[in-house]
Amino acid sequence: MNTIPRPEYPRPQMMRDEWLNLNGEWQFEIDHGRSGKERSLYAPEAALQDRIIVPFCPESKLSGVHYTDFMDAVWYKRVFTLPAQWNGQRIWLHFGAVDYDTEVWINGTAVGTHRGGYSSFSFDITNTVVPGDNVVAVCAEDDVRSPLQPRGKQSERLHSHACDYTRTTGIWQTVWVECVPLTSISSFKLIADPDNGCVHLQANVAGDTNACVLEAEASHRGRPVGSSAAILSGSSLRLTIPLDEVCLWEPGHPELYDLQLTIRRNDAAIDSVQSYFGLRSVKLDGMAFRLNGKSVFQRLVLDQGFYPDGIYTAPTDDDLRRDIEISMNLGFNGARLHEKVFEPRFLYWADRLGYLVWGEYANWGLDITSAAGLERFLPEWLETIIRDLNHPSIIGWCPFNETWDADGKKQNDEILRIVHSVTKLVDPTRPVIDTSGNYHVVTDIFDVHDYDQNPDTFREKYEPMKHGGPAFVTFPERQAYEGQPYFVSEYGGIWWNPGQTDGHGWGYGDRPTSEPEFIERYGKLTSTLLDHPMMCGFCYTQLYDIEQEVNGLCTYDRKPKFDPGLIRRINTQKAAIED
Structure with missing residues (x-):
């Protein structure tokens, strides 16, 4: 039995044979005072106080640490043995993701730094490794309460609340060493x-x-x-x-x-x-979203990429695949990968299963009222696009989600304009939504978030569009619809947690009083969007519960709350805009 957690090759679109998986037990220490460098914790002979299982974050149960308070900095250290046949070639040390500011040492010598909690990075360690045993040390500093750090859905309070959840600090994806030829x-x-x-x-x-x-x-x-x-x-x-x-790649x-x-x-x-x-094309044509020339209605679900025992990290590769299969069994053909950059292995399974996804970033927590926000955001976002753009499953980019104002200051619209423009320059083959929901500045698709729980008033908002009337726009004083394809990219979020009596629950609107009432509400809200000739897609909130947020179609441990067949029949009705 393989004892290395997450043993699969972590970069499925660029595979080589010569590599070492460094997941498993590492030395570990929480550095509340950020004094580890002064104490020379990077030195090979310095021992750390605890142990952790990488790639699981220290907040998670699977890490063996399960410490959920704030951690200003964390340290990791382990020994790895360089294979003798690697001599004379280049050696690279890769990190899938580390949150947030990272510095790395090999045998006591600093080899590089990286900023960003969601993108992958690598260091050439050829000149610092030696034949045989080597010591790698990692320090990660993290402050989700800083307005200059994108945190996504990690709670800025001590405990989880509403739609923010347990934090992730430090290493949370596979660490690995690779041998490559000099050319x-x-x-x-x-x-x-x-x-x-x-x-x-x-x-x-x-x-x-x-x-x-x-x-x-x-x-x-x-x-x-x-x-x-x-x-x-x-x-x-x-x-x-x-x-x-x-041979075309299709959903x-x-x-x-x-x-x-x-x-x-x-x-x-x-x-x-x-x-x-995969061989496929993406094109916007009037109100239609076309894949390979066919109008495809995006039946999407919100997936936030959290796991009860692993937090940001799926316990196994099978868990990544299973989430997609659960979604497809419910009649969805894709997902918004929400407020998080998902790991390449998830995208691999989306490619293999024919699952449509929107690539997003974890922008919540980042103040974009000044140019300082752009300075932090753009390098991390570019790393994400460049890493993931070869995946056929990604059908669009959405760098920001609900860009709220901060401390009475409005968002800097030029930041959204610049990020949209740069994204299109790097990848002109996909549509780009500047900010999902609000406040749009320049966007290829106009999307809104609408958590109205009343099916009648929900439908009334979108009726005028059918007859040439104005489109429904949230915050009309801040954004204007300009005729783009239209997308309700968050709706529903229906609160449903029967049998939970501890008061630990959060969702949108009034909770239905029965399962039939839930299904009726879900059906009417969804049918409104499917039946609308101006809609190119929907995204339901959400696939599964996460901690206190109980508006999932499944529980946090992925058990269906309803007969999947009922949900599937609603979701798979023919859409008015489909060919």
Whole structure:
């Protein structure tokens, strides 16, 4: 039995054979006074006071620590052994995510820092490792109450409350070491082009590229279907791979191609990575959201990526897959990945299962009333886009959610305008919603949040649009509808926790008095959106309960509250806007 938690390869779109998973038991210490550097806790001989199971955050039960008060800083340390066959190659240390300000040492020597609690990062540790045993030390400082730190749904109070939950401090995704050749593929971008039966590749290569060729080979279900090659004349190149078979990636029918990239010098392979891609296009057409030219109604559910025992970290890879399967069984074809950047393994399963997702960021807690907010936000957001843009399951980007004003100061609209513009420059293939709900500045899709629990008044808000009348706009004094595709991206949130008598519960509006009343309300709210010819999608709040928030269709441990067939029949009714 494998005793390493989360043992699977953490970067499924760029896989190599030579790697070490550093998950498992580490030394650990909470540093309330942020004095660890003065005490030289990074030194190889310095022992930390406690133990923790990585990659689970210290607030979680699975970490073995289960400390839920605020922690100004935390320290980690462990020994890893460098395989002898790695000598003479480059060694990289990778972190899936660490919240929030991170510094890393190898054998007592600092190798780098990183800011951002949700994006992945790496350090080249070739010049600091030695043959045999090596000591890695990590310090993470975290302050969710700072207005210059995006916290997402992590509670800024001691305890969870309303729709904010238990915090995550420090390491919360896989830590791993990778061996790469001196000349190696460092990153690549894939652009699907189904209309022309090909995929375009932009690759970056590190090291000496003299006399090198990059080869790309695509296969589908084990059959070779296309290849291309180009001479490397520098550190980057572009090429196109024509495909003999055009098999489209579609929701629920996820055809995927395997891809192998190889660098050769004088016909000898010196580096190779395995990947995959999906062939699909995204286009906005009037009110319609089109995938591969077909109008697809987005039947989405809000997924916040929390787990009872792991908090931000799924206990197993199967748990990531299971959440998608639960959602699809309820008749949803996708999700808003809400106020959190989900790990690549979740996106891998979304790709494999044909599940539509919106890539978002955890912006809550960040003050964007001044340029300081942009300084903090943009680098982290760009890391996220660049890491995840090859996933076919991601159909759009939404960097902000409900950008409320702060301390009497309005949001700086230029921040939203700049972030929208930069996102489109990095990825022109997907629509971008500047801020979900409010306050829109420039957006490809106009979305609103509406938690009206009365089906009649809910429907009345959207009736005028059917007849050429004005669109319903929340906060009309701050935002205006300009004819974009229209999307109710949060609704419902119906409070349902029968049998819970401890008063520990929170949801939207009045709780139904019976299960039939819940189903009737859910059905009428949802049908209003499905029946509307101007709607391109909905997103119901939410898939499962989280701590005190009990408006999930499932409990926190993923048990269905209702007959899934009833929910599925409501969700899968034909939408008015669908072809």
